[in-house]
Amino acid sequence: MRKKIVAGNWKCNTNLQEGVQLAKKVNELVAKEGADDVVVVLGTPFTHLTKVVETVDTDVIGVSAQNCAAEPKGAFTGEISAEMVKSTGAEYVILGHSERREYFGETSETLNKKLALALENNLTPIYCCGEPLEIREAGTQNDFVKKQMEETVFQLSANDFKKLVIAYEPIWAIGTGKTATSEQAQEIHAFIRSIIAEKFGNEVAQEISILYGGSCKPSNAKELFTNEDVDGGLIGGASLKAEDFLGIINGF
Template sequence: MRKKIVAGNWKCNTNLQEGVELAKAVNELVVAKGDKDVVVVLGTPFTHLTKVVESVDNNRIGVSAQNCGAEAKGAFTGEVSAEMVKSTGATYVILGHSERREYYNETSEILNKKVALTLENGLTPIYCCGEPLEIREAETQNDFVKKQLDETVFQLPVDEFKKLVIAYEPIWAIGTGKTASTQQAQDMLAFIRSLIADKFGKDVAEEISILYGGSCKASNAPELFSQPDIDGGLIGGASLKAEEFLGIINAY
């Protein structure tokens, strides 16, 4: 049975005090009203991780970094290693987000190192893939996403790959107010699952949770989450509002 997962990605938002208050508000709602069958994850800035872990019921809410360094330790000023993330009590790391790829030039080679270090430290990678608008308009999105996966997580041994969560995020639908149609989202997630089946076998494909990310909110989450291959969402802006985020958690 695949896990249903709703993960918030706060991005570069909230100072520490605001973040702790948001986490407490989400925690209160999840504990009181949240669907107990849904895994809830809060992806916070590095500065917030320890305090957010301390502020939530860790049996109901997991905490995630939004990135980690590509090296284990050393003279890499400003970097935060996977081991450092682990030491805060966080249990997830978002890797390969389109903003990291575009703005910080994260290549497949860099992401392979980050995935390996994340897994070595017992953290669960939420691994992002997805195409920009020009690729979608050229109708070559399947080839684009396949290449992203072939160059990175499809090189893992099956036992390691099974520890991942995959998140598909059409770049043209992130923070734009645009959303892939329900059918577009379902088609891509079904395609990704078929690639996993081809590479690792059908049983593995049926175990892996695949999330949709891209302007998902409480109003459209029920339709998206009703699709057979959409196991949840990687939520951006809507995760910054506790009541809205709860609406997504309860959208199944």
């Protein structure tokens, strides 16, 4: 059975005190009303990691960084290494998010370094892939996503690849109010699983959780999550409201 996962990505939101209160509220709601078979992850700013780990019941809620450095240590002012992330008690790290690629110039070469360091430090990478609007409108999204994966996660061994979570982001549906239809989500998720099977075999493909990462809300979570190949969500704005986040968690 693949894991059902709902991961929040707080992005550059909440100060430390607000973040701790949000994490506390999510923890309370999940403990009382959350689905027992769903893995819940909070992707917080670096500044929040240690306090959020201390605040939540880590048997119920996992904690994730939103990025890590491409180098293990050294004279890289402002960078946070995978080892530093691990030392906070965090278990996950989001890598390859479209905003990191677009605004900070992250390349496949950079991501390969980050993936290796994350795995070396026993962090679970939540690896993001997905296409912008012009690619979707051209109908070449499958080729685009396949190339993203071939240049990065398909460079890993099957054993390391099995440690990942994949998050598909329709970039055209993030923060735009647009949402992929349930059919569009299933189609691309099924395609991703098929190319994983081609590369690593069907057994590996059936073990990997693939999350949907585009404008998922309590109102559409159930429809999205009923798809055979959609194993949960990487949630942006709705993860900043504990009740909305719970509604998504209970969308299965």
